[in-house]
Amino acid sequence: MVGDGVVLEGGCLCGAVRYRLTGPSLFTAQCCCKDCQKATGTGHTTIVGIHKDQLALQGTPATYTNIGESGGSVTRHFCGTCAGRLYTSGDLPGEFIMVQAGSLDEPGAITPQSVIYLKDAVRWDHFDPALPKYETMQPRPNHAR
Numbered sequence: 561m562v563g564d565g566v567v568l569e570g571g572c573l574c575g576a577v578r579y580r581l582t583g584p585s586l587f588t589a590q591c592c593c594k595d596c597q598k599a600t601g602t603g604h605t606t607i608v609g610i611h612k613d614q615l616a617l618q619g620t621p622a623t624y625t626n627i628g629e630s631g632g633s634v635t636r637h638f639c640g641t642c643a644g645r646l647y648t649s650g651d652l653p654g655e656f657i658m659v660q661a662g663s664l665d666e667p668g669a670i671t672p673q674s675v676i677y678l679k680d681a682v683r684w685d686h687f688d689p690a691l692p693k694y695e696t697m698q699p700r701p702n703h704a705r
């Protein structure tokens with residue numbers, strides 16, 4: 561979770577793309593879906609959901625778009641030079657983006673609140689037993705639409 565008005569800075573590995581994220585976050589989750597595994601080369605990715613207006617970018621990320629499991633298009637934004645993952649946007653729902661927590665300068669500033677797409681998780685990937693876990697998407701809280 562990122563508190564209301566809290567500002568976090570981040571960027572890619574080489575520094576060509578930088579950003580400033582302003583809280584509050586809508587959700588923070590560990591996503592175990594197959595696409596996140598392929599896109600990151602790891603067991604899961606940690607994402608911070610925010611409204612797209614809450615991210616101020618410096619530099620221009622490269623993008624890759626495919627069709628996600630929900631049936632809508634999903635666009636991953638990353639550095640064209642170092643390939644560092646930055647954030648994901650999509651059709652569903654278009655105003656929201658998911659920032660890769662590992663791209664924050666201080667990833668420890670956020671706390672994951674749930675594990676999603678547990679159905680795709682690999683057995684060697686371990687999560688905080690206290691976190692709520694969902695087989696696919698987490699049901700959206702009403703205030704986040």
Ligand SMILES: [Zn+2]
Nearest residue numbers: 572574639642
């Ligand atoms: Zn870079």
Ligand SMILES: [Zn+2]
Nearest residue numbers: 591592593596
């Ligand atoms: Zn995923």
